[in-house]
Structures are given as C-alpha cells and as structure tokens.
Amino acid sequence: MGRMRIHRAWFVAAVAFVAILGAAGFRATPGVLITPLENEFGWSKGTISLAVSINLMLYGLTAPFAAALMDRFGMRRVVTLALLLVAAGSGLTVLMTASWQLLLLWGVLVGLGTGSMALVFVATVTDRWFVRHRGLVTGILTAAGATGQLIFLPVLAHLADGPGWRVASLSVAGAALAVVPLVWLLLRDHPADVGTTPLGGEAVARPEPLPGAATRALRVLRDAARTKPFWYLAGGFAICGMSTNGLVGTHFIPAAHDHGMPQTVAAGLLALIGIFDIAGTVASGWLSDRVDPRVLLGAYYALRGLSLMVLPSLFAATTEPSMLVFVIFYGLDWVATVPPTVALCRRIYGADGAVVFGWVFASHQIGAAVAAVGAGLARDQFGAYTVAWYAAGALCLLAAGMSLAVRTVGKRREDGSAAGRPDRTSESAPTH
Known part of the structure; x- marks a missing residue:
C-alpha cells in the first residue's frame, strides 16, 4: 500500500x-x-491611542490594495515586504523621543505591514488553494490571529514590566524577521506553480498577473458600493472592529488596570480570550459551510453586544469568576464573524469576493480606529471607560439587524469562477 500524500x-x-x-x-x-509609554514620556492615553488608531485604520485600508497587489505580484513577495516593514517599524521605536515618531513607526509602518497580512490574505489563500474545506480553513487561518495574541501578549507584557518596553519592541522586530525566510522559501502563489490542483478542485492554469492593482481595487469598490449587501456587511464589520480590536483589544488592559488589576494579569486575560477565540473561529468556519451565514452573523453580534453591556460591572482588582465567564464567552465570539462574512462576499461578488472583503475589512479597521481613539478620549474626559463599553454594546445590536438584512440570490460556484460583478438582484430592499 502506498503512503498517503499530504496535499x-x-x-x-x-x-x-x-x-x-x-x-x-x-x-x-x-x-x-500604553501604560509604559505614558509613564516614561508623559503622553496622554488619547495621544498614544491616536497611534494605535492610525495603525488600525491603515491595517484595514491597506487590505483591499494588498489583495490586488497579491494578484499582480504574488502573495510571497507582498507578505515578505510586509514582514520587513513590521520589523523596521517596531525596531526603530526604541530610538523615538517624540510622539509624532510613535505615530509614524507604530501607526504608519506597522499598520501598512500588518495590513498586508490581514484577513484578505486568508481569503486569497483559500480562494486559490482550497475548494473542499474552504470554510473550515478560513476559520483556522482566522484563528491564527487569536493564537498570535495568545503567544505574544503575555510575553510582551512581562518584557514591558521587566526589562522594559524597548525590549518588547525589539522582540517583535526579531520575530518578524524570523518569519521572512519561511515565507520566501515555502509560500507559493498558485497550485499551478508546483504542478498541482486546488484541494478538492480541478486543474487550473496560473492566471496572468493583473496590471493596475490600485485601479482594480477601486473599480471593485465602485461596483460593490452600488449594492445594498455591501453597505450592510461593511457597516456591520465596522461595528465589529469597534467592539474588538479598537475597544477590547486596545483598552481592556488599561481599563482593568484602572480597577487595580496588574497589567500582566490583564494581559493574561486578554490572551485567554485568544484561546477560546481559536475554538470559536474554527467552529464558525465549520458552521459557515452548513448554516446560513446571515443567521450566524446576527447571532454573533447580538450576543457580543449583550456581553459588552455587562462588562463594566465585572472589573475588579482580582480575577473574579464572572470575569472569567466573560472572557470565555467573548473569546468564542471574538472573530467568529470572519468566516460567514467571507462566505457572503464570495457568494455575492464571485471572483471579486476577496477584494470586496478587503474593502469590508477596511471598514472593520476604520471602526476599530474610531473606537481606539474615541475610548482613549472618553477615558481622559470622564476618568473611566464605562460610556465606551455601553456604546459598543448598543452598536453590536444594530450590527445584528444589519446582518440579517443582507439578501443573496442563489449560490455562486465555490471554485471562484463566478462572474466578478455583483448580483444586481441582491440590491433589493430587505424584507422586515
């Protein structure tokens, strides 16, 4: 009996x-x-949050152009360059002396670098390499984000509290450089490059590089913006970004610290969210192959909104059981929204689905940027984050309604060969 080969x-x-x-x-x-920089330089939370806000916004706005660039130059080149940008941005922060340098390095360079490895990378990989198990693989790759949070946050928190934040920044730069050889040597752009087929699909020729990456990205936005599903998905995903990366991801640690919790403990709780996020996102990918994605999104957003409204009453100097329940619940829901959103973009917009998702993801990060700086300003103004938690919870309930309002007509072929233009029939007004 011959050995079974791994695809x-x-x-x-x-x-x-x-x-x-x-x-x-x-x-x-x-x-x-945030706290170490505030202590050393005297910068306000609002100022530091502005750098995070720029990072989050560029992380999103870079995504659709990165998807088009991957069609033009290949995933391997784009991701390699992105890692080098992250290494430069993080490593040079140890030399900064003014807040504008933080905006340039962590805001611009790291934002551009991480944005080129955003979730459009997930969509591109799964579109090119998978027909069978596409939803499941989308969930697994999305869960990589939670795994990164799980691995990096506790380590970096201990480094920032011990040797100092500069050691933490240099560690990030070193980790980015260490991944470069792996990507350059092993990542391949298309199955045809190595004489194979997509998993579960038929052989396809390697497509010719598409010129005018920026023009294509803007054209896809123009076409998608004429359809109602795009605005429902983009609006919901903007709220998703507000309630995750922008608010909880950026401000959970300083908010817990406000209540007397050590920063390392708070970082551990945020990392614990990452553990359960892995399970939640993989499960969501599996469900997206079997359940109406609109229903999944509506449920995810509604449950997230209710949990955020409870969070202000859970903060304490010690880790209480109620906070652990929140961490588990919120972790399961953290980026479970991604697989059904990718599935809807692919179903409605066909071959342009990855680029459309790039623009939807851009709205996610714009929302995250608004929440990152807004929550920081609210903390400076009111002395607490309470208003931010309640506002995010209410917006999540709105996102649930927007998700259920999405209408699709028919199911496009899942091999990416569907027409690139959106279904005009999907523009019909939602039935309430």
Whole structure:
C-alpha cells in the first residue's frame, strides 16, 4: 500500500498560519505599551491611542490594495515586504523621543505591514488553494490571529514590566524577521506553480498577473458600493472592529488596570480570550459551510453586544469568576464573524469576493480606529471607560439587524469562477 500524500495546499495554509499569527501578535503589542509609554514620556492615553488608531485604520485600508497587489505580484513577495516593514517599524521605536515618531513607526509602518497580512490574505489563500474545506480553513487561518495574541501578549507584557518596553519592541522586530525566510522559501502563489490542483478542485492554469492593482481595487469598490449587501456587511464589520480590536483589544488592559488589576494579569486575560477565540473561529468556519451565514452573523453580534453591556460591572482588582465567564464567552465570539462574512462576499461578488472583503475589512479597521481613539478620549474626559463599553454594546445590536438584512440570490460556484460583478438582484430592499 502506498503512503498517503499530504496535499500541498495544507503546507501553504501552514505557512500562511505562521505569517498571520505573527501579524496578529505584532498588531496587539500597543495594548501593553500604553501604560509604559505614558509613564516614561508623559503622553496622554488619547495621544498614544491616536497611534494605535492610525495603525488600525491603515491595517484595514491597506487590505483591499494588498489583495490586488497579491494578484499582480504574488502573495510571497507582498507578505515578505510586509514582514520587513513590521520589523523596521517596531525596531526603530526604541530610538523615538517624540510622539509624532510613535505615530509614524507604530501607526504608519506597522499598520501598512500588518495590513498586508490581514484577513484578505486568508481569503486569497483559500480562494486559490482550497475548494473542499474552504470554510473550515478560513476559520483556522482566522484563528491564527487569536493564537498570535495568545503567544505574544503575555510575553510582551512581562518584557514591558521587566526589562522594559524597548525590549518588547525589539522582540517583535526579531520575530518578524524570523518569519521572512519561511515565507520566501515555502509560500507559493498558485497550485499551478508546483504542478498541482486546488484541494478538492480541478486543474487550473496560473492566471496572468493583473496590471493596475490600485485601479482594480477601486473599480471593485465602485461596483460593490452600488449594492445594498455591501453597505450592510461593511457597516456591520465596522461595528465589529469597534467592539474588538479598537475597544477590547486596545483598552481592556488599561481599563482593568484602572480597577487595580496588574497589567500582566490583564494581559493574561486578554490572551485567554485568544484561546477560546481559536475554538470559536474554527467552529464558525465549520458552521459557515452548513448554516446560513446571515443567521450566524446576527447571532454573533447580538450576543457580543449583550456581553459588552455587562462588562463594566465585572472589573475588579482580582480575577473574579464572572470575569472569567466573560472572557470565555467573548473569546468564542471574538472573530467568529470572519468566516460567514467571507462566505457572503464570495457568494455575492464571485471572483471579486476577496477584494470586496478587503474593502469590508477596511471598514472593520476604520471602526476599530474610531473606537481606539474615541475610548482613549472618553477615558481622559470622564476618568473611566464605562460610556465606551455601553456604546459598543448598543452598536453590536444594530450590527445584528444589519446582518440579517443582507439578501443573496442563489449560490455562486465555490471554485471562484463566478462572474466578478455583483448580483444586481441582491440590491433589493430587505424584507422586515
């Protein structure tokens, strides 16, 4: 009996997992640097949050252009360059002396780098390499973000509290550089590059590079913006970003510290969210292959909103059982929204689905940027984060309604060969 061969698609997915894992860890780092930077330089939380806000916004706005650039130059080149940008941005922070340098390095360079390894990378990998298990792999790769948070946050928090935040920043730079050889040697752009087929699909020729990446990204936005489903998905995902990366990801640690909880303990709780996020996101990917994605999104947003409204009453100097319940529940829901959103973009917009998702993801990060700086300003103004938690909870309930309002007509082919233009029939007004 011959040995069973592992399909090359799984190796590509493994390399993508490592790169996305690193990107998530790099992006989560500012959460543990807010208090040390405030103590050393005297910068306000609002000022430091502005750098995080720029990072989050560029992380999103870079995504659709990164998807188009991957079609033009290949995933391997784009991801390699992105890792080098992250290493430069993080490493140079040890030399900064003014707040504008934080905005440039952590805001611009790291934002551009991590944005090029954002969830559009997930969509591109799964579109090119998988037909069978596409939803499941989307969930697994999305969960890499939670794994990165789980690995990096506790380590960086201890480094920031011990040797100092500069050691933490240099560690991020070193980790980014360490991933570069792995990506360059093992990541491949198309199954045809290595003479194989997508997993579960038929052989397809390697497509010609698409010129005008920026023009294509803008054209896809123009076409998608003429359809109602795009605005429902983008609006819901903006609220998703507000309630996760922008609010909890950036301000959970300083908010817990306000109540007397040590920063390392708070970072551990945020990392614990990452543990349960892995399970929740993989399960969501599996469900997205079997359950109406609109229903999944509606349930995820509604439950998240209710949990955020409870959170202000759970903060304490010690870790109480009620806070652990929140961490488990919120972790399961953290980025479970991604697989059904990717599935809806693919179903409605066909071959342009990855780029459309890039723009939807851009709205996610714009929302995150608004929440990051808004929550910081609210803390400076009111002395507490309470208003931010309640506002995010209410917006999540609105996102649940928007998700259920999405209408699709028919199911496009899942091999990515569907027409690139959106279904005009899906523009019909939602039935309430």
